[in-house]
Amino acid sequence: MTKNLVIVESPAKAKTIEKFLGKDYTVRSSFGHIRDLDKGDNAIDIKNGYKPNYIVSPDKTKVVAELKKLAKESETVWLASDEDREGEAISWHLFEVLGLKEDNTKRIVFHEITKPAIEHAIKNPRKIDKALVDAQQARRILDRLVGFELSPILWKKVKPSLSAGRVQSVAVRLIVEREREVNNFNSQSDFKITAEFTKEGQSKTIKAELPQRFATENEALSFLNDALESQFNVSNIEVKPAQRKAAAPFTTSTLQQEASRKLGYPVAKTMLLAQKLYEAGHITYMRTDSVNLSETAIRGAAAEITRAYGKEYSFPRNYSTKNSSAQEAHEAIRPTYFENHTAGSDAQELKLYDLIWKRSIASQMAHAELERTIVDIKVSKNNRTLKAEGEIIQFDGFLKVYLESSDDDEDDEANAGILPPMSVGEKLNLNHMTSEQKFSRAAPRYTEASLVKKLEELGIGRPSTYAPTISTIQKRGYVLKDNREGSTREFQTGTLKNGKITVKTASERTGVEKNKLFPTDIGTLVTDFLSEHFEQIMDYGFTAAVEKEFDEIAQGLIGWNKMIDGFYKPFHKDVDTTLATAERVSGERTIGIDPATGKTVSGRIGRYGPLVQIGNSDDEDKKFASLRSGQTIETITLEQALELFKLPRFIGEYKGEKVTAAIGRFGPYIKFGSVFASIPKDKDVFEINLEDSIILIEAKIQAEKEKLIKKFSEDEDLEILKGRWGPYIAYKRNNFKIPKDVEATSLTFAQIMDLIEKQGGVKEKKGKTNSAAPKAKAKAKAKAKSKTKK
Numbered sequence: 083m084t085k086n087l088v089i090v091e092s093p094a095k096a097k098t099i100e101k102f103l104g105k106d107y108t109v110r111s112s113f114g115h116i117r118d119l120d121k122g123d124n125a126i127d128i129k130n131g132y133k134p135n136y137i138v139s140p141d142k143t144k145v146v147a148e149l150k151k152l153a154k155e156s157e158t159v160w161l162a163s164d165e166d167r168e169g170e171a172i173s174w175h176l177f178e179v180l181g182l183k184e185d186n187t188k189r190i191v192f193h194e195i196t197k198p199a200i201e202h203a204i205k206n207p208r209k210i211d212k213a214l215v216d217a218q219q220a221r222r223i224l225d226r227l228v229g230f231e232l233s234p235i236l237w238k239k240v241k242p243s244l245s246a247g248r249v250q251s252v253a254v255r256l257i258v259e260r261e262r263e264v265n266n267f268n269s270q271s272d273f274k275i276t277a278e279f280t281k282e283g284q285s286k287t288i289k290a291e292l293p294q295r296f297a298t299e300n301e302a303l304s305f306l307n308d309a310l311e312s313q314f315n316v317s318n319i320e321v322k323p324a325q326r327k328a329a330a331p332f333t334t335s336t337l338q339q340e341a342s343r344k345l346g347y348p349v350a351k352t353m354l355l356a357q358k359l360y361e362a363g364h365i366t367y368m369r370t371d372s373v374n375l376s377e378t379a380i381r382g383a384a385a386e387i388t389r390a391y392g393k394e395y396s397f398p399r400n401y402s403t404k405n406s407s408a409q410e411a412h413e414a415i416r417p418t419y420f421e422n423h424t425a426g427s428d429a430q431e432l433k434l435y436d437l438i439w440k441r442s443i444a445s446q447m448a449h450a451e452l453e454r455t456i457v458d459i460k461v462s463k464n465n466r467t468l469k470a471e472g473e474i475i476q477f478d479g480f481l482k483v484y485l486e487s488s489d490d491d492e493d494d495e496a497n498a499g500i501l502p503p504m505s506v507g508e509k510l511n512l513n514h515m516t517s518e519q520k521f522s523r524a525a526p527r528y529t530e531a532s533l534v535k536k537l538e539e540l541g542i543g544r545p546s547t548y549a550p551t552i553s554t555i556q557k558r559g560y561v562l563k564d565n566r567e568g569s570t571r572e573f574q575t576g577t578l579k580n581g582k583i584t585v586k587t588a589s590e591r592t593g594v595e596k597n598k599l600f601p602t603d604i605g606t607l608v609t610d611f612l613s614e615h616f617e618q619i620m621d622y623g624f625t626a627a628v629e630k631e632f633d634e635i636a637q638g639l640i641g642w643n644k645m646i647d648g649f650y651k652p653f654h655k656d657v658d659t660t661l662a663t664a665e666r667v668s669g670e671r672t673i674g675i676d677p678a679t680g681k682t683v684s685g686r687i688g689r690y691g692p693l694v695q696i697g698n699s700d701d702e703d704k705k706f707a708s709l710r711s712g713q714t715i716e717t718i719t720l721e722q723a724l725e726l727f728k729l730p731r732f733i734g735e736y737k738g739e740k741v742t743a744a745i746g747r748f749g750p751y752i753k754f755g756s757v758f759a760s761i762p763k764d765k766d767v768f769e770i771n772l773e774d775s776i777i778l779i780e781a782k783i784q785a786e787k788e789k790l791i792k793k794f795s796e797d798e799d800l801e802i803l804k805g806r807w808g809p810y811i812a813y814k815r816n817n818f819k820i821p822k823d824v825e826a827t828s829l830t831f832a833q834i835m836d837l838i839e840k841q842g843g844v845k846e847k848k849g850k851t852n853s854a855a856p857k858a859k860a861k862a863k864a865k866a867k868s869k870t871k872k
Contacts, residue, residue: 084108084152084155084156084157085106085107085156085157085158086103086106086107086108086156086157086158086159086160087107087108087110087149087152087153087155087156087158087159087160088103088107088108088109088110088160088162089109089110089111089112089149089159089160089161089162089163089176090109090110090111090112090162090163091111091112091113091114091115091163091164091169091172092111092113092114092357092361093111093113094358094361094362095111095195095361096109096110096111097109098195098361098362098363099162099195099200102196102197102200102201103200103204107160108152108156110148110149110152111145112142112145112149112163112172112176113142113145114172115139115171115172115175116138116139116142116145116146116149116172116175116176116179117136117137117138117139117142117175117179118136118137118139119134119135119136119137119222119223119226120135120136120137123230125226125230126223126226126227128227128650131643132223132227132643132646132647132650134219134222134223136175138179146179146180149176149180150180150181153180153181153182156186157186158186158187158188159180159182159186159187159188160188160189160190160204160207161173161176161177161187161188161189161190161210162190162191162192162203163176164191164367164369165191165192165193165367165412166214166367166369166412166545166546167214167215167217167218167221167546167636168218168546169191170210170211170214170215170218171214171215171218171219171222173189173210174210174212174215177210184209188207188208189207189208189209189210189211190203190204190206190207190208191203191208193366193367193370193412193413194360194363194365194366194367194413194418195360195361195362195363195418196363196418196419199418213635213636213637213638214636216635216636216641216642217632217633217635217636217642219642220631220632220635220642220645220646221632223642223646224248224628224646224649224650225247225248225249227646227650227653228246228247228248228619228653229245229246229247229248231653231654231657232245232246232251232612232616232619232657233245233246235615235657235660235661235664236608236611238661238666239611239660239664239665239666239667240604240607240608240611240666240667240668240687241604241687244558244604244608245558246608246612247554248619248625248628249542249543249547249551249625250551250554250555250558250560251608251609251612251619251620252542252619252620252622252625253533253537253542253551253552253555254555254560254561254601254605254608254609255609255612255613255620256528256533256536256537257527257528257533257555257561257599257600257601257605258601258605258606258609258610260525260527260528261527261600261601261606262716263524263525264524264525264527265716265717267523267524267525269521269522269523269524270521270522271519271520271521271522271573272295272296272297272519272520273295273296273297273298273299273301273302273517273518273519273520273574274291274292274295274517274518274520275291275292275295275296275302275305275306275468275515275516275517276289276290276291276292276515276516276518277289277290277291277292277309277459277468277512277513277514277515277516278290278512278513278514278515279314279459279470279510279511279512279513280510280511280513281502281504281508281510281511282509282511284502286502287513288457288470288501288502288504288510289470289499290457290459290468290469290470291468291469291470292305292466292467292468292469293467293469294466295520296517299517299519299574299576302517302576303517303576303583303585305464305466305517306515306517306576306578306583307583308461308463308464308466309461309463309512309515309578310578310581310583311463312461312462312463312464313462313509314459314460314461314462314468314509314510314511314512315459315460315462315507315508315509315510316457316458316459316460316504316505316506316507316508316510317458317459317460317467317506318457318458318506319455319456319457319458319504319505319506320455320456320457321453321454321455322453322454323451323452323453323454323476324451324452324453324454324473325449325450325451325452326449326450326452326479326480326481327449327450327480328444328445328446328447328449328479328480328484329441329444329445329486330373330401330414330445331373331375331401331414331415331416331441331442331445332414332415332416332438332441332442333370333371333372333373333414333415333545334353334368334369334370334371334415334545334546334548335371335534335535335538335545335548337352337356337368337415337437337438338352338353338530338531338534338548338549339531339532339534339535340437340441340486340487340531341434341437341531342529342530342531343487343488343531344437344487345433345434345437346597347430347434348530348563349530349531349534349548349549349552349553350549350552350553351430352434352549353368353549355426355430355431355434356368356415356434356438358426358427358431359425359426359431359434359435359438362425362426362427363418364417364418364422364425364426364435365415365416365417365418365425365435365438366412366413366414366415366416366417366418367412367413367415368415369412369545369546370412370413370414370415370545371403371412371538371544371545372403372412372413372414373401373402373403373414374400374401374402374403374412374413374414375400375401375413375414375416375442375445375446376413379413379416379420379442380398380399380400380446381398382419382420382421383398383420383442383443383445383446384396384398384446385420386420386421386443387443387446387447389421391447391482391483394448394477395447395448395479395480395482396446396447396448397446397447397448397449397479398446399445399446401414401445414442415438415442416438416442417435417438417439417442420439420442420443422439423439424436424439425439440483440484441484441486443483443484444480444483444484445480447479447480447482447483448477448479448480449479449480450475450477450478450479450480450481451475451476451477451479452473452474452475452476453473453474453476454471454472454473455471455472455473455474455501456469456470456471457469457470457471457472457501457504459510470501471501472499472500472501473500474500512578513579514577514578514579515577515578515579516575516576516577516578517575517576517577518573518574518575518576519573519574519575520573521571521573521592526598527595527598527599527600528598528599529597529598529599530552530563530597530599533552533599534548534552537551540622540625540626541626541629541630542622542625542626542629543629544629544632555605559602559604559605560601560602560604560605560608560609561599561600561601561602561605562599562600562601562602563597563598563599563600564595564597564598564600564711564712565595565596565597565598566593566594566595566598566712567591567594568591568592568593568594568595569591569592569593570589570590570591570592571589571590571591571592572587572588572589573587573588573589573590574586574587574588575587575588602692603669603687603691603692603709603714603715603716604687604691604692606669606714606715606716607667607668607669607687610667610669611664611667615656615659615660615664616653616656616660618652618653618656619653619656628649631645632645668686668687668688669685669686669687669692669715670684670685670686671684671685671686671715671716672684673685673694673718673719673720673723674720674723675720676696676724679696679697681696681697681698681701681704682696682697682698683695683696683720683723683724685709685715685718685723686715687715688706690708690746690747691708691709691747692708692709692713692714692715693706693707693708693709694706694707694709694718694723694726694727695707696727705727707723707726707727707729707745708726708745708746708747709726709745710726710745710750710767711749711750711763725768726745728768729743729744729745729767729768730742730743730744730753731743731744731767731768733752733770733771733772733775734772734775736754736772736775736776736779739754739755740754741753741754741772741775741776741779743761743767743768743770743775744767745767746758748760749761750765750767752770752775752778752779754775754779757779757782757783757786758782759775759778759779759781759782760778761778762778788804789803789804790802790803790804791803791804791809791826791827792826792827792829794831794834796831797813797831799813799814800812800813800831800834801813802820802826802827802829802834808820808822809826811834811837811838813834813838813844814844816838816844816845818837818838818841819837819841820837821837
């Protein structure tokens with residue numbers, strides 16, 4: 083008989099909590115949600131107030147059975163899932179499915195997994211908050227309705243197997259619009275003047291800049307000519323105190339952004355690591371939009387700052403959340419114990435914890451005190467003034483621990499140096515002066531982190547949805563995270579040195595991108611289609627307004643059924659109209675005319691992705707070619723399109739077989755007989771030579787040899803192969819899992835057929851079950867029986 087049963091949603095969390103509770107408590111995990119909406123058409127009863135039909139997940143039946151048994155044997159059941167809407171919903175589903183009773187069921191919440199927090203929660207239980215459950219349920223039902231009704235439209239009007247989501251579609255729209263903004267940007271140039279001086283008899287350099295820029299090279303060179311005949315004197319010195327203030331402790335959004343800038347972590351990776359740190363008891367709950375710290379945390383930080391750095395570094399304070407839509411009253415993300423400077427089970431967790439610790443501790447430290455100096459340097463010939471700026475840190479304050487990063491690559495203020503002492507009227511010696519052509523830049527493409535920031539600014543999504551949204555749009559193939567090499571651009575410079583002006587043309591790389599989000603052609607096409615036919619769904623303001631309505635449901639201000647009804651009726655009307663009137667789209671664009679044939683060259687989305695075509699659809703001799711990585715239907719030029727038709731390209735011969743290079747459904751590849759070897763990103767399909775191709779061919783042949791683990795004489799189609807995630811069964815173009823505790827090489831034919839049958843059997847193209855596995859299994863059993871009789 084169990085006196086107290088505590089149910090949490092993860093095994094790691096259960097393990098940590100178990101350490102803090104005595105022998106009278108049994109802690110078990112539900113392994114996340116135990117049930118979800120039915121996957122079929124019966125998920126939501128629209129005519130009956132949008133009543134949801136929940137089913138227990140097949141992989142959770144054993145978990146539910148065990149929890150039911152333990153719950154019946156327990157005096158009290160404590161539901162201890164996370165304290166946000168998702169956690170509240172998990173507790174409610176457990177209450178319903180396990181058949182719990184209110185008189186012996188208690189809901190407990192905590193924002194950190196520490197002994198004091200758990201003990202406090204046990205002393206202060208509450209009932210399940212149905213308003214929070216309704217808010218989660220409303221989001222789940224609304225998103226299912228949107229997905230189920232939009233996806234079939236995309237199948238019919240755009241391309242089969244596509245899907246759409248309410249928040250995801252808006253996120254893709256942001257990326258599509260930014261891409262078009264970048265592609266349509268017309269860069270303008272001007273000329274920047276910089277100079278380097280020294281004081282008489284000193285080597286310490288003074289860097290200065292002309293605040294104004296010149297529109298033309300002639301104007302810039304004219305200034306250098308004036309400087310050639312000028313003296314340079316200090317005309318004014320301004321010294322003023324300045325402060326730098328620490329950033330607030332992390333919210334989910336700011337943690338994702340800073341972990342991306344400082345550590346290079348994708349948002350999903352950041353959340354996975356943060357969850358592990360939380361469940362191990364190292365940090366507070368990681369899904370929050372609050373910057374608030376508890377009084378206990380503030381006192382703990384002050385004590386550690388005083389101990390580690392001195393009393394003058396401590397500056398206790400609290401921050402207020404500016405976000406009016408902030409969810410439940412969580413704390414910011416912080417260490418559970420500030421005296422623990424390090425925590426985590428691996429290098430990645432250690433780095434993320436270090437970031438959280440530094441940001442949290444810095445938020446409770448004194449301002450950095452600076453002395454900022456601005457020196458005006460007069461040019462005698464034209465009376466223009468150059469400015470030199472420098473700063474001295476008088477007291478480092480929070481900078482002793484942490485400095486927030488910026489998305490801007492050029493942070494001039496952070497690069498300000500220390501200036502030597504100078505006086506008004508003092509003459510300075512010019513080392514050199516430079517005019518350099520600078521180009522205006524388009525708004526930067528989004529990174530995962532900057533997209534999170536934009537979504538938060540627009541009020542779209544909440545802490546629990548940012549990472550899943552960004553992962554989903556990439557998995558669906560609407561957005562690609564990629565690097566781009568950019569191109570070479572020439573620019574003009576002029577340098578005045580040793581009484582002589584030198585003019586030259588230099589070059590630089592422009593358009594270089596690293597880990598940026600690009601829309602795919604299908605992502606752009608779907609965005610345009612949805613924007614035309616579902617204007618409200620794709621509207622940023624409307625999506626944000628829906629989020630606010632979820633907040634109002636969580637506060638008990640409106641009913642979830644009423645909110646869904648207000649959304650669904652006009653939306654469903656648009657669905658019917660679009661199905662009836664919208665034309666099928668392929669994103670077709672006329673690129674130009676092929677000079678060799680006089681036929682039209684066009685681009686569109688084909689069965690296997692974006693392609694270019696010479697000739698019309700009814701031409702018998704029309705030609706097709708797949709686009710290269712980085713090319714899009716919207717931006718490809720006629721010259722680039724015609725280049726693609728030079729493929730497949732003959733490279734040479736190897737062992738009497740032709741070796742060719744081409745681009746296929748999965749990218750560029752080398753073909754050698756029946757061998758297809760992918761061309762890596764650092765090799766160009768139009769330039770790769772025979773020597774490099776042979777290396778790829780031999781590597782592919784060797785990999786195929788090593789891939790095969792075992793074959794079976796009973797059926798030549800059956801193989802055990804080595805995959806990315808371990809051994810698996812390949813049979814009649816179907817793949818089947820091998821349990822982790824089973825040695826793949828020891829499996830017999832009959833055992834494998836049994837595994838195949840348990841996993842649903844062999845599926846044919848039309849989805850029917852093939853009887854091959856059961857027949858083969860029966861044959862194998864009969865053979866074994868015959869051997870036994872002998």
